[in-house]
Each structure stands twice: as structure tokens, then as C-alpha cells.
Amino acid sequence: MMKIKEVATKLNTTQRTIRFYEEKGLIQPDKGDNDYRYYTEQHLWKLQTILSLREVGMSTAQIKKTLMSEEEVGRYLNMQRSALYEEWLEIKDMIGTIDQMIEKNEDQELVKEDIFALADQLKTLKEKRKGWQDQWNFDSQARGYDESLKMNGYRFNVHENYEDALAKAIESIRPLKGEKGVDIGTGTGNLGSKCLPLGAHVIGVDQSEEMLKVCKEKHPDIDVRNGHFLALPVMDGEADFITTSYALHHVTEQEKELALREMDRILKPKGRIAIVDLMFANAHDRARVIKGFEEEGNQEALYAIEDEFYADRSNLVEWFKQLGYTVHTHSFNDILHMVYAEK
DNA sequence: TTTCTTACA
DNA sequence: TGTAAGAA
Structure with a gap:
């Protein structure tokens, strides 16, 4: 049975973080008479996976679902990968248009309109990328x-x-x-x-x-x-x-x-x-x-x-x-x- | 000393 | 999630 400080150092996090996960219902350590939290090996493992999933950007809510449905960690990792790809593409789009804006700006002088147009173009591009929906279920x-x-x-x-x-x-x-x-x-x-x-x-x-x-x-x-x-x-x-x-x-x-x-x-x-x-x-x-x-x-x-x-x-x-x-x-x-x- | 809770950034 | 403060 480890106390929270030991766990935190062992897992390379902070006590606050561990308590926060508990607050979100991701783990339930045993509590002693002094109200201290005590963690077992199982708790450590669980915390480790929570931390890992958090590291790749999964929200605590998603992690909670993942942990509860036991069998399908792979599925959630898959979804997370897609989400990251979408973010990555969005950032690439943004960098691309910023490059164009800078170019415009260096070429000529009064090109506000061009910049606005580029921004607008980017906006619709983002909307298209995200706006995909399964109309046919x-x-x-x-x-x-x-x-x-x-x-x-x-x-x-x-x-x-x-x-x-x-x-x-x-x-x-x-x-x-x-x-x-x-x-x-x-x-x-x-x-x-x-x-x-x-x-x-x-x-x-x-x-x-x-x-x-x-x-x-x-x-x-x-x-x-x-x-x-x-x-x-x-x-x-x-x-x-x-x-x-x-x-x-x-x-x-x-x-x-x-x-x-x-x-x-x-x-x-x-x-x-x-x-x-x-x-x-x-x-x-x-x-x-x-x-x-x-x-x-x-x-x-x-x-x-x-x-x-x-x-x-x-x-x-x-x-x-x-x-x-x-x-x-x-x-x-x-x-x-x-x-x-x-x- | 250590951990806990609560509030707030 | 980090920080701070008072209590156990």
C-alpha cells in the first residue's frame, strides 16, 4: 500500500493530478481511518494507463468510457488517432494560408482584402474538414x-x-x-x-x-x-x-x-x-x-x-x-x- | 510531517 | 492542472 506522494513520484506526476482523476471518477483508492489514500499495484497500473491515454490527448471523459468498457481500448485509440490527424491537418491548413498571407503582404502594399479572402477561404476549408457527417447512417x-x-x-x-x-x-x-x-x-x-x-x-x-x-x-x-x-x-x-x-x-x-x-x-x-x-x-x-x-x-x-x-x-x-x-x-x-x- | 479539502487562477 | 491556506 502506497501513499499518494510515493505514487506521484513513481508515476512522475503530481498529487493534485491523481486526486483530480479520482474526482473525475477514474480511480477509487482505498481510504484509511486518517482519510489518507492508499494505492495498490492495481491502482498503479490503472493510473499508468490513464496517464498514457492522457498523454496522447484523450479527455478524462473519454478515458473513463474506455476504462469501463474494458475490451475496446484499441477502438478508442483508433478514434483518438483520427482526432489528432484532423487537428494536424487543420494546423497544416493554417500554416499554409499564413504563408500565403505573408507572401501577399511582402509583395504589394494594400492587400487587406487578399488577406481577408485567404482567411475566409481557410474558414470554409476548416468547416468542410470538420463538417463531415454521416447522412446515410x-x-x-x-x-x-x-x-x-x-x-x-x-x-x-x-x-x-x-x-x-x-x-x-x-x-x-x-x-x-x-x-x-x-x-x-x-x-x-x-x-x-x-x-x-x-x-x-x-x-x-x-x-x-x-x-x-x-x-x-x-x-x-x-x-x-x-x-x-x-x-x-x-x-x-x-x-x-x-x-x-x-x-x-x-x-x-x-x-x-x-x-x-x-x-x-x-x-x-x-x-x-x-x-x-x-x-x-x-x-x-x-x-x-x-x-x-x-x-x-x-x-x-x-x-x-x-x-x-x-x-x-x-x-x-x-x-x-x-x-x-x-x-x-x-x-x-x-x-x-x-x-x-x-x- | 504528511495528507486532506476547498477555493481560485 | 497548479497554487495556496487552514485543518486533521
Whole structure:
């Protein structure tokens, strides 16, 4: 039985901190008749983990949850990593615009407007990065996701050519042994897992906890991470290739450009990207296909298209080219396409 | 001496 | 979380 001072020095903290954790309900040491706190080995261990989690920025409230649910420390660490990545990206954005402001300021004289504009731009960028929300509630869809893939829509089957498309993506990427790939919006891992037998390390990113849980159960070898298109939990230039299927249409057309830049950030030079998704070849084609659905009175299709953000493939191609990529495209049907880009 | 509690920054 | 003050 140790008294608080001994514990504090041993763990390299202060007595105040230890009492504070008790106040927050994280630990309950035994109290003697003199009201002194006495700590056992178990208490020490617990305090040690509290301190460790605190060190990586987890709040006491989160730590409390983590400690109570015993089994899932990994899950909370995962979430914490994502949070830190988001903060990191935000800081990078801020530094970037400050650089631009300084440059403007040195160039010309009266450039307040430019600086205001840059600040405003930064603000919207921050909002986009944070403002991501799961409009379609994938957490609740997770369990039945693979089953629902097999079912066809009544008059509109978005998963027609699904397997062909996934196969084509892998065939284009040609993952090599030892390479690191990132599968964005990995869901239950249907696409990402196809890289595993080829010897690649796969990071599966998804914003839905439940999806990740299911994914991990199906494919234990996938390195599953919380995150989304606008804030990928991956370092700059870490990925040899990126895949994504049936996910980009959950991001608005405006955000898609930012999403491509985010992919560009994590991709190595010479890296490859394969995007398989519901999209239209271009604006004309979009009008043509929609008109077709209207003429046949296919409300189901029209509603589905309106509810989500099917990309304009020509825009994606254009953005990739601006970033210096070589781009190829492939159509599976009117609404299912692949964009393949090489850095 | 040591720890405790409470208040406040 | 750090600091301070009075009490046990």
C-alpha cells in the first residue's frame, strides 16, 4: 500500500493530478481511518494507463468510457488517432494560408482584402474538414450491408457490375507485395481485402465505427482506421496506392476536389489511384441518362440520384490532370465508372 | 510531517 | 492542472 506522494513520484506526476482523476471518477483508492489514500499495484497500473491515454490527448471523459468498457481500448485509440490527424491537418491548413498571407503582404502594399479572402477561404476549408457527417447512417447499415448488396433494387440496381468493377480496380492498380494501400470508405472491406492475397498492406478507412468493426471481423488483416475523404488518417506520401469504391458519391461535388487533393497528399510519387463509383461520364451524359429514367418513369432511380452526389467524371479527370496525373477512365455502365490516375 | 479539502487562477 | 491556506 502506497501513499499518494510515493505514487506521484513513481508515476512522475503530481498529487493534485491523481486526486483530480479520482474526482473525475477514474480511480477509487482505498481510504484509511486518517482519510489518507492508499494505492495498490492495481491502482498503479490503472493510473499508468490513464496517464498514457492522457498523454496522447484523450479527455478524462473519454478515458473513463474506455476504462469501463474494458475490451475496446484499441477502438478508442483508433478514434483518438483520427482526432489528432484532423487537428494536424487543420494546423497544416493554417500554416499554409499564413504563408500565403505573408507572401501577399511582402509583395504589394494594400492587400487587406487578399488577406481577408485567404482567411475566409481557410474558414470554409476548416468547416468542410470538420463538417463531415454521416447522412446515410452507415453505423446502422453495417450489419446487413453485404446482404443488401446482393439484393437488387426494384427498378434501379446500383450494384450492377459490382464485382466486375472491383476486379477491374485491382487489375488496374496491380498491388505489389509489401506495398501500402489505402482503401477509402472501405465499408466491410470488399475492395480492400482483394489486395491482401497479393501481399500488400491495406489500410481501410471508414467513418463508420460499426462498418470498421464488421470489416475487422471479416478481414482481420486489414488495418482499420477511423477517417473520411477530407481527413485521411495517413501521413503525407505514405501510400503506394489508393482505392475507393462506392464512396465518393457521399461527398458533394465541391468537396470532391478537396478529396482528390487529400488523396494526392498521402500518395507517394508514382503512386496510383483507382476510383470506382456511381458517376456520370460528363454533364451531357448526366442529362441524357436522367432523361432516360424520366421517360421510363423510374422514380426510384431519380430519387437515388438526387439523394447522393454522383460525380461528373470529366471533372475528376480534369482535377487529376491539374495535379499532374496521367488519367484513364473506364465505363461499366451508364452510371458506374472507374477513374484511374497515376502520379 | 504528511495528507486532506476547498477555493481560485 | 497548479497554487495556496487552514485543518486533521
